[in-house]
Amino acid sequence: MYKILDYVKYYKNISFNDVKLNVMDNLIGSILAYLPVESFDGDKTLAEFAKYAQEFRDIDTSSVMVPYAYQVLDEISNGRRYRDIVISNLENIKNDKVQFGALTIRINDITMVSYKGTDGSLIGWIENIRIAYDYLTITQNYAVKYLEKTIRDSDKIIYLNGHSKGGNLAMVSGMEASFSILQRIKKIYNFDGPGFRKQEYESNKYQVLTKKLVNIMPSGSLVGVLLYNENYNVIKSEALGFMEHYPTSWAMFGQVFIGSDLSGLSKQLHERTTKGxxxxxxxxxxxxxxxxxxxxxxxxxxxxxxxxxxxxxxxxxxxxxxxxxxxxxxxxxxxxxxxxxxx
Structure with missing residues (x-):
């Protein structure tokens, strides 16, 4: 069964003219957002960014996703597909009040904003819990402000994405975006990120997003099923238990995820965190x-x-x-x- 690292290796020398930007490229952006590098403003070419990221490769981190993020970066740095991308305005912020990360990738006429998920810090998990009883949380506010800051008038086609908490932040930033930005957003990919309280789910802001929103979760999801959401695409994972949450285990063929059915436990969690x-x-x-x-x-x-x-x-x-x-x-x-x- 093929997974995202196989996609990168196979497609890294196939140009965007031959194979258009797709859900897998958005997942790659979501994974790169986990890189533990220091914030920077402005633009870096892929070569510049890859060299910069190496300075932080040996940082001690409890994040499961960091090693995979470096594997992805290594692969895309050695191919034609991503050679001309530009990475902009990377933010990595962590203190006793917030854990937030995001980066912007520009590919030809496409702008992709990727939000970082929980990095294993205590504050990151606290923020995940706060989503159940608060809106806008501190981290969600950071996401909204980041989108306003990073999008330029010249950005015509915008994708938002994120894994885990990053997926929720992608949705929130779209919900709170100005009309000028909102009308340029083509799709929002939420990779197994939690949803919203009922009041946000039933709001006009959320309903406007539904045609742009794609929620992707593994069959044994324990995160993406939390709270209210819709437009679910349930896919197969080759991992077990909570490890299904990590996208490096998700099964795919070419540019398409392999479908599956939601487990009974995942359905129970969804029921408990919505009607419950x-x-x-x-x-x-x-x-x-x-x-x-x-x-x-x-x-x-x-x-x-x-x-x-x-x-x-x-x-x-x-x-x-x-x-x-x-x-x-x-x-x-x-x-x-x-x-x-x-x-």
Whole structure:
């Protein structure tokens, strides 16, 4: 079964004139967004960017995607297809309040904005949880401002994409885009990123995006099924459990993903985080989670592997936790544990 690295190796010497930009090229942008390089403004050719990125190759990071991002960069740097791309306005920001990353790729007359997913830091995971009870979060605001900053009047055809949290940020930036930018957006690719609360899902801003939106998730998705969304394309992954989330395991042939059916567990998670969350008092949920975060005795910006059994122990020891919220958390964590997330 072929995967994204096979696509890169096979198509890297086939020009965009011969094979048009497609979903796989957008996935490549989403993977490159994980590169742990320092922010820069302005433009870099692919050769300049590849040389710049090497300076950060040995950085210690807990992100699963970083090694794959470098593999992709190495491959595209040695072929004709991507030779003339320009990478612009890369942002990588991480502190105790936000973890955000994005880059812009220009290919001929096409502009592709790629948003970074969670990098393994504690603040990155905290932000993922906040999406369930807040809008716009700090990170989502960063995404909106980034799009406004990076898009030029000369950009005629725009693609937005991102993996995991990056997919949610791609959707948010499209929802909040000015009319001038919105009318130039051709497609938004959300690669297994979470959706929205019901109020955002039912908003006019979201409905305007639906014709442009493509949600891609593996059959055992534990992230893309969270909260409200639509236009799902369920695909086959060769990994198991939470590892299905990583796009390097997704099966494809040529320029097309191989389809599959959503697992029963994924359907359960979707049900629990949509209809189930409607029963919750979101303000109480916010207070509960924010209190939980304060009990974690680690720097928010630190890189670590999240152990959900530890989180479970923390909130079980909390007093006066709302029973409905506790049941909601139990469902999600139990599902993650059953999928051997900690292995």
């Amino acid at each position: 969350i409607e029963l919750l008092d979101l303000e109480k949920a916010k207070v509960t989670f924010e209190t939980l975060f304060k009990t974690i005795e680690k720097e928010y910006s630190s890189s670590l592997k999240i152990n959900f059994n530890d989180v479970l122990t923390i909130y079980r020891n909390m007093k006066n936790i709302d029973p409905d919220i506790k049941e909601y958390i139990d469902t999600i964590i139990a599902a993650l544990v059953r999928n051997n997330y900690d292995n």
